[in-house]
Amino acid sequence: MPNSVEMLTRKLDSIADLTSEDRQSLSNLPLRIVELNPDQDFARSEDVPRECCLVLEGFMHRYQNLANGTRQILAFHIPGDIPDLQSLILDVMDHNLAALVRCKVGIVSHASLHEMMRKSPGIAQAFWRYTLIEAAIFRERITSVGRRSAHDRLAHLLCETFTRLRAVGLTAEDACWLPFTQTQLSDALGLSPVHVNRTLMQLRAEGTFELGKSRLTIHDWKGLVEAAQFDPAYLHLRRPASE
Amino acid sequence: MPNSVEMLTRKLDSIADLTSEDRQSLSNLPLRIVELNPDQDFARSEDVPRECCLVLEGFMHRYQNLANGTRQILAFHIPGDIPDLQSLILDVMDHNLAALVRCKVGIVSHASLHEMMRKSPGIAQAFWRYTLIEAAIFRERITSVGRRSAHDRLAHLLCETFTRLRAVGLTAEDACWLPFTQTQLSDALGLSPVHVNRTLMQLRAEGTFELGKSRLTIHDWKGLVEAAQFDPAYLHLRRPASE
DNA sequence: CGCGCTATTGAGAGAGCTCAATGTGCGTGG
DNA sequence: CCACGCACATTGAGCTCTCTCAATAGCGCG
Helix, strand or coil: CCHHHHHHHHHHHHHHHCHHHHHHHCCCCCCCCEEEEECCCEEECCCCCCEEEEEEECCEEEEEEECCCCCCEEEECCCCCCHHHHHHCCCCCCEEEECCCCEEEEEEEEEHHHHHHHHHHHHHHHHHHHHHHHHHHHHHHHHCCCCCCHHHHHHHHHHHHHHHHHHCCCCCCCEEEEECCCCHHHHHHHHHHHHHHHHHHHHHCCCEEECCEEEEEEECCCHHHHHHCCCHHHHHHCCCCCH | CCCCCHHHHHHHHHHCCCHHHHHHHHHHHCCCEEEEECCCCCCCCCCCCCEEEEEECCCCCEEEEEECCEEEEEEEEECCCCCCCCHHCCCCCCCCCECCCCCCEEECCCCCHHHHHCCCHHHCCCCCCCHHHHHHHHHHHHHHHCCHHHHHHHHHHHHHHHHHHHHHCCCCCCEEECCEEEEEEEHCCCCHHHHHHHCCCCCCHHCEEECCCCCCEECCHHHHHHHHHHHHHHHHCCCCCCC
8 A cells, every 4th residue: 555645746747747857846745544443524615624535545525415304425536536625715615525345545734735735836836737627527417317317427427437446556457445425426426226226237247347236347348438428628638548 | 898808807807806017917818809700610529729719709609519419518708708728728628618708809819928927926827726616617617517407507607607607797687698509508418309398488487587589687696596596605706796 | 471499288107215134254252 | 144124126006208290380581
């Protein structure tokens, strides 16, 4: 397992060009390591955070609860992500951030992040870029939820997640750890858990991939990508997702 | 009608604290004024723009076409917006940008924007903030499309749009120019045009507002806000939207 | 005065939902 | 090492929002 900040460096490396000074600054970033339990909130709507959270191990998610009792998961976050980076600039939270499974995070003060950005404009730029890519992912989710069938939505989200994990070196050749429950998937995709279940079974029957036991296994990446109409361009990775 | 850059200054003023130097820089920004026809594309997916577009009059929209022949409108843009500000940092477009109706835009080169940000860090920060608020709007759209009924989705979008227009001074007391067609609304909200029509009629019957003849008229803002569960916090306006 | 775009209405269909029950795997306590 | 509890996955059955297809109406413009 890479050391703490290494995960962040990998992430930024996947989307921006860092100088060796930038990398140096990153490695000096003071982190406080903390473990979060499944579903434990790290920040809530209306909070005014003074620190950010870097995912080191495990998955997190951002979500919103609605008055009608439903909930929408806005994003899943993987190691290397800073899910609340925006709080550096947008002082008050407009949604919630929580762990998805037990996970390890590094806490960094806004002060030290601002300090680092002042010293390394390259990092400031990389951070801005990071938030813009996040926005691109949101846009793609809008398209999914708005216009894609449950079948395609699911396939698309899994393509995206696998690609993001691969970009930070967290996949094997054709599989990865992916502990999303069907209920979580349904809240992310605007579906009911029951329908996610049935759709997942259909996809399984089609043979392009399999999701179960907290593990995603790709049997036919090409086929999956095609079925999902997945074009990784919106992830703006420096090294385009190979095949 | 305010002069060209004035519209942008108003916009940034609504979301950030500008110094008088910042304002000065803005007023010196070299703009090339251009008129766009309805539906005319300004930038397309995969383009690598070298300039940005500031909306001066009229409305624009960003969209994506899907292989199944449908289309998703990702965002509507109003005067004061720079819909492709992200292209400053994310070189290649991952969606399309077009006029919604005949409109007037100011074209600014990336070079002059970068120059301005270098000179006025306050503006750079305001721009970052602008893109983050845009992302917050995307998140809210995900929630709408994922978990709100057609009725609430429509009401919510209209609340949002009215609030944004008010923030840059483009509303009368209780009405504004809003030339969205029902088809455009349907593409933005993940609905069919027919259903938008029926839902709009239902809303009209409820009496909180009326949309027709390119004009939105609010009869009962409180009621509308409540029906839509609209909380303007995510727009991060400096001056909270008064009722 | 007729074309073309947008809005409206009717009718039938379907993707996805809800409610409710059953199965399955796993961690904990005895 | 087994039994229980609990969370998650699976299945069945009926229902409803929202969709599609198709026709009609209204309106602005050349």
